[in-house]
Every structure is written in C-alpha cells, then in structure tokens.
Amino acid sequence: MSDKKITTINPATGKDIKSYDRMTEKEALSSLELCHKAFTKWKNKSIDERGAIIKKIGVKFQEHKQELSKLMTQEMGKLLTHGEQEVDLCTAICEHSAQIAPKELAAEEKHLANGGKGIITYSPMGVIYGIQPWNYPAYQVVRYAIVNLMAGNAILLKHAENVTGSAIKLKEIFEEAGLPKDLFTVLIINHDVSDAIIEHKLIRGVTFTGSASGGAQVAKQAGASVKKTVMELGSNDAYMVLEDADIELAIEKCINGRIYNNGETCVAAKRFIVVESIFEKFKKGFVKGMSEIKLGDPTDKESQLGPMARHDLRKKIQEQVEESVSKGAEILCGGKIPDGEGFYYPSTVLGNVQPGQPAYEEELFGPVASLILAKNQEEAIRIANDSRFGLGGGIFSKDTNKAVRIAQDHFDTGMIFINSFGTAQPDMPFGGVKDSGYGREHSGFGMKEFVNVKAISLLD
Incomplete structure (x- = not known):
C-alpha cells in the first residue's frame, strides 16, 4: 500500500x-x-x-x-x-x-x-x-x-x-x-x-x-x-459469577457480552471468574452456548458473529491463544482459524486460565473468552482486580444489594454492570482507571x- x-x-x-x-x-x-x-x-x-x-x-x-x-x-x-x-x-x-x-x-x-x-x-x-x-x-x-x-x-x-x-x-x-x-x-x-x-x-x-x-x-x-x-x-473486563447467581441468566449475558460487536469492544466481557460451587454448571452451559454461535457473513440475518476487522488483528488473537495454551490453558471450543476468504475467527473459550498467560494478563480483542475458577467470592474479587486495566466489569448475584456493595467498595473499574451486560449509555459516565x-x-x-x-x- x-x-x-x-x-x-x-x-x-x-x-x-x-x-x-x-x-x-x-x-x-x-x-x-x-x-x-x-x-x-x-x-x-x-x-x-x-x-x-x-x-x-x-x-x-x-x-x-x-x-x-x-x-x-x-x-x-x-x-x-x-x-x-x-x-x-x-x-x-x-x-x-x-x-x-x-x-x-x-x-x-x-x-x-x-x-x-x-x-x-x-x-x-x-x-x-x-x-x-x-x-x-x-x-x-x-x-x-x-x-x-x-x-x-x-x-x-x-x-x-x-x-x-x-x-x-x-x-x-x-x-x-x-x-x-x-x-x-x-x-x-x-x-x-x-x-x-x-x-x-x-x-x-x-x-x-x-x-x-x-x-x-x-x-x-x-x-x-x-x-x-x-x-x-x-481492558480485560472481569465478569464475576457468584454462588447465588441466576446461572442461566449469567450464561446468556456472558455469551452476549463476549461476542457482541464481534468481540471487538473495549468494555466487553472478557474474563469470566466463576466461584467453585457453581463452576462446572456454568462452564458446561457457557461452552455449549459459545460453541453454537453461528459465524458468518455479517450481512446475513442468521449470522451471530462476523469477521474480525483486519487480518493483523486475527493473527494477533490467534497468537495470544496459542501462547496461552503453551503456558497451560486449554481450548474448550473454537481456537482455530477457519478456511476460506475473509478474516473470520470462531467464538472461543479458554479454560485453566492462569497468571502469566495472555488470556489472563492481556486484552483479547476478539471473540475469545477466558474462563477462570475462583474458590469463593473473596478470591473472585481479588482476581477481578488483579489486572493493570480498569474499564468495566460485571457481577452476577440474586442479592443485588450485595452486588452493589461489591461494585462500590471493591471493584476497581470505572463501570460495573450487575446481572447484565452493557456497553454505553448516554446518561452515564464512560471511562476507566489504571x-x-x-x-x-x-x-x-x-x-x-x-x-x-x-x-x-x-x-x-
């Protein structure tokens, strides 16, 4: 050029x-x-x-x-x-x-x-x-x-x-x-x-x-x-799923939060931190839902996920996935560039995500989700804040008063969504910290x- x-x-x-x-x-x-x-x-x-x-x-x-x-x-x-x-x-x-x-x-x-x-x-x-x-x-x-x-x-x-x-x-x-x-x-x-x-x-x-x-x-x-x-x-926004969460709602919103706008959103859900007592149930439903996302022509009404915006962006996210796997992560679905024209990348879930992996430390600007196990609520909060970023995040809990307290007192980000996924609202401030x-x-x-x-x- x-x-x-x-x-x-x-x-x-x-x-x-x-x-x-x-x-x-x-x-x-x-x-x-x-x-x-x-x-x-x-x-x-x-x-x-x-x-x-x-x-x-x-x-x-x-x-x-x-x-x-x-x-x-x-x-x-x-x-x-x-x-x-x-x-x-x-x-x-x-x-x-x-x-x-x-x-x-x-x-x-x-x-x-x-x-x-x-x-x-x-x-x-x-x-x-x-x-x-x-x-x-x-x-x-x-x-x-x-x-x-x-x-x-x-x-x-x-x-x-x-x-x-x-x-x-x-x-x-x-x-x-x-x-x-x-x-x-x-x-x-x-x-x-x-x-x-x-x-x-x-x-x-x-x-x-x-x-x-x-x-x-x-x-x-x-x-x-x-x-x-x-x-x-x-950012690499953390969405915490606590033991009293509505699991089906959490799965639905977390999938939408990861693939919306082809996963290319700064305030997208990226790290999914789930407490141990409900981890396997969430994992099963989340991986199933992500694996069923229809990748295709963005002008087709049946498509749920379009291509990544540029060839170099797809190359980068594939490298981040591969490096994470080389450091112990596992691919639960997706993770492979499809054949054919265009810059398509499938909805992907990485498990066994740990510190030191790009899936834990970096922003994955595409439809790749990092699934992280936390022993309890306290560890979930610690992991959520264990990031150099601080733009947005989410909390899933049926006890909304508790969720608001966590958001106010413990979540070190500029925006927090409770029992939902959101991007921007004209009457709410948008921005982050760190x-x-x-x-x-x-x-x-x-x-x-x-x-x-x-x-x-x-x-x-």
Missing part, C-alpha cells in the same frame, strides 16, 4: 473497497486553521442555537441509518443489526446532549466568603482533536464530538484508516443537519502529520481511544505541549472535560 494512499478492505472478503489520498502536512494544517476559524463563530452561538443543530444531527442519523450501517459493516465487519443499534445510540447521544446542555453549561452564581459575588462559567476552549478507533466507526466519534460541539468547541478527527469512508460519511451527515462548514473536520493523515497537529498552538485538547501503549504515546506528546487529554484505553485511561465521556461529564471553568469575582 502506498504511503500516499489509504485503501479500505472488506474483512468479510479480504477485498479492497476504496482508496483515499492522504493529506500532506500543509493541507492538514490548513484544515486545522479553517476549523479554528469556524470555532470563532460557533462559540458565540447560544446554547439553544447549538442544541437545535445537534438535535437535527440526531434526526439525520436516522435518515441515513441503513446507509451508514451498511458502510460500517462493509468497512469493519460488524453485524448489520449491531450497526443499526450503533446509529440509534448516536441519535440518543445527540438528543440527550441537547437536552441537558442548558443546565450543565449554565453560569453559576455564589456568595463569596468575603461578601463578594462569584460567577462560574463553562466557556468553550477551541479545537478538540480526536484520534479514534475502528470498532464503533460512528459512536466513537459521536461520543466526543457531540458534547464538545454542544459546549461550543470545534472538532478535528483522525479516524482509523480502515473506516475512512465512515468518517467522511459522518461529516456529510453533520453538515446536512446544518453544522457550519469546517467546524467538524476529518483529517486523512499519517502518524507523523498527526504529531504535528497535536503540537500545534490551535489545538486545545486531545482525546484518544485505543490501546494503552498508543494512549501513553499520545498523552506524552500532548503533555509536552501542555494540552489536556482524555484517554479511553483497553491502564484503561482517565477522564470521562458522555453526558455532562464529557461536556465539561474540555471547557474553561472560568472564575469571575466581584469583590466588595
């Missing part, structure tokens, strides 16, 4: 879709300047004026729902139904952001201790640069773009190369809804040009979603230029990540 071009590939067939010219550094910096110029006008619009356009973007997502879903499936292999759900989530984020913005961004007045008056405002900062991954081509962008547009900022996007078409389509949808030209700008650039963008004085904040190693590098570059960052990185990153997205939490919290004092 030429360094001057990006070619997208259909993971279901392995065949090329379309090629795009990369921008030069000069072209990218010119686009940044135009984006900033659009910001200088947008920041002066009222919250209601911004909200009206944001709501319209949500409407346009529904009008383009089928087209966008098909494009996402073509570029990264997700099931069509999952693409449609993603578009619905984008609409919900637009509606929720417009609804809450007047309250979240309203100026606050307070009486000062010295008798004076204080005013706190949440002022837009400027151009926010987002470096986004491919697994949710629309949602990942909307998650940071909409709240920042609502706050009065401008958006610069470097999307993953394999979903370049989706990035361009998002720009079309935004502008069709009435968003001013250049306020949402897509950069088709390489990493060297991206570094120059991060360092530029017109960039006021950087948000990155991706691997922990990639996030560390971007955060280092941004920090050197004194730019605030938000990092949403990887090597899963920092900062929060969604709702008022994300809306205030990149604003100038300005203190105005009127002293007697």
Whole structure:
C-alpha cells in the first residue's frame, strides 16, 4: 500500500473497497486553521442555537441509518443489526446532549466568603482533536464530538484508516443537519502529520481511544505541549459469577457480552471468574452456548458473529491463544482459524486460565473468552482486580444489594454492570482507571472535560 494512499478492505472478503489520498502536512494544517476559524463563530452561538443543530444531527442519523450501517459493516465487519443499534445510540447521544446542555453549561452564581459575588462559567476552549478507533466507526466519534460541539468547541478527527469512508460519511451527515462548514473536520493523515497537529498552538485538547501503549504515546506528546487529554484505553473486563447467581441468566449475558460487536469492544466481557460451587454448571452451559454461535457473513440475518476487522488483528488473537495454551490453558471450543476468504475467527473459550498467560494478563480483542475458577467470592474479587486495566466489569448475584456493595467498595473499574451486560449509555459516565485511561465521556461529564471553568469575582 502506498504511503500516499489509504485503501479500505472488506474483512468479510479480504477485498479492497476504496482508496483515499492522504493529506500532506500543509493541507492538514490548513484544515486545522479553517476549523479554528469556524470555532470563532460557533462559540458565540447560544446554547439553544447549538442544541437545535445537534438535535437535527440526531434526526439525520436516522435518515441515513441503513446507509451508514451498511458502510460500517462493509468497512469493519460488524453485524448489520449491531450497526443499526450503533446509529440509534448516536441519535440518543445527540438528543440527550441537547437536552441537558442548558443546565450543565449554565453560569453559576455564589456568595463569596468575603461578601463578594462569584460567577462560574463553562466557556468553550477551541479545537478538540480526536484520534479514534475502528470498532464503533460512528459512536466513537459521536461520543466526543457531540458534547464538545454542544459546549461550543470545534472538532478535528483522525479516524482509523480502515473506516475512512465512515468518517467522511459522518461529516456529510453533520453538515446536512446544518453544522457550519469546517467546524467538524476529518483529517486523512499519517502518524507523523498527526504529531504535528497535536503540537500545534490551535489545538486545545486531545482525546484518544485505543490501546494503552498508543494512549501513553499520545498523552506524552500532548503533555509536552501542555494540552489536556482524555484517554479511553483497553481492558480485560472481569465478569464475576457468584454462588447465588441466576446461572442461566449469567450464561446468556456472558455469551452476549463476549461476542457482541464481534468481540471487538473495549468494555466487553472478557474474563469470566466463576466461584467453585457453581463452576462446572456454568462452564458446561457457557461452552455449549459459545460453541453454537453461528459465524458468518455479517450481512446475513442468521449470522451471530462476523469477521474480525483486519487480518493483523486475527493473527494477533490467534497468537495470544496459542501462547496461552503453551503456558497451560486449554481450548474448550473454537481456537482455530477457519478456511476460506475473509478474516473470520470462531467464538472461543479458554479454560485453566492462569497468571502469566495472555488470556489472563492481556486484552483479547476478539471473540475469545477466558474462563477462570475462583474458590469463593473473596478470591473472585481479588482476581477481578488483579489486572493493570480498569474499564468495566460485571457481577452476577440474586442479592443485588450485595452486588452493589461489591461494585462500590471493591471493584476497581470505572463501570460495573450487575446481572447484565452493557456497553454505553448516554446518561452515564464512560471511562476507566489504571491502564484503561482517565477522564470521562458522555453526558455532562464529557461536556465539561474540555471547557474553561472560568472564575469571575466581584469583590466588595
């Protein structure tokens, strides 16, 4: 592939879709300047004026729902139904952001201790640069773009190369809804040009979603230029199944949590920690259910699992499986690359997962589940927290009060789902701790990540 071009590939067939010219550094910096110029006008619009356009973007997502879903499936292999759900989530984020913005961004007045008056405002900062991954081509962008547009900022996007078409389509949808030209700008650039963008004085904040190693590098570059960052990185989320769990419900939700979006979700269920008293019963049902998942064409309504997004990603997960097995893990189902075209990988369960294996230590970004035995609840909690990551997790127990206490007091992650599997909710904060990153997205939490919290004092 030429360094001057990006070619997208259909993971279901392995065949090329379309090629795009990369921008030069000069072209990218010119686009940044135009984006900033659009910001200088947008920041002066009222919250209601911004909200009206944001709501319209949500409407346009529904009008383009089928087209966008098909494009996402073509570029990264997700099931069509999952693409449609993603578009619905984008609409919900637009509606929720417009609804809450007047309250979240309203100026606050307070009486000062010295008798004076204080005013706190949440002022837009400027151009926010987002470096986004491919697994949710629309949602990942909307998650940071909409709240920042609502706050009065401008958006610069470097999307993953394999979903370049989706990035361009998002720009079309935004502008069709009435968003001013250049306020949402897509950069088709390489990493060297991206570094120059991060360092530029017109960039006021950087948000990155991706691997922990990639996030560390971007955060280092941004920090050197004194730019605030938000990092949403990887994880190997633990789902604990306790002895008083509804086993059938746990099996159903854990399977869905592992294979949803082809298993390529940062907050997916990945490590399944089951207490000894119910381990064999859970194992039998979980392995049976995972072994029956239908792998196939993501445009086929009968398929439950599509291909992995890229050839190199499939190669990596196979290597992680093989290394885990060489260190003592056992394949309970799946674990073998199928013949034929495309980047397919079967739903897989690994047993006898122990520390030192990739299945225990690393993020398996695909439909591979790590099944781990715990002696009791206390050991399950210890194993769940025995990770350098801390994005999400789950607890299965009929005693929901107990589950909430464990979630509040012991689970060292940013998100916990009780007796369910979830990914993202517009009115709940999204983000993690430890090597899963920092900062929060969604709702008022994300809306205030990149604003100038300005203190105005009127002293007697």
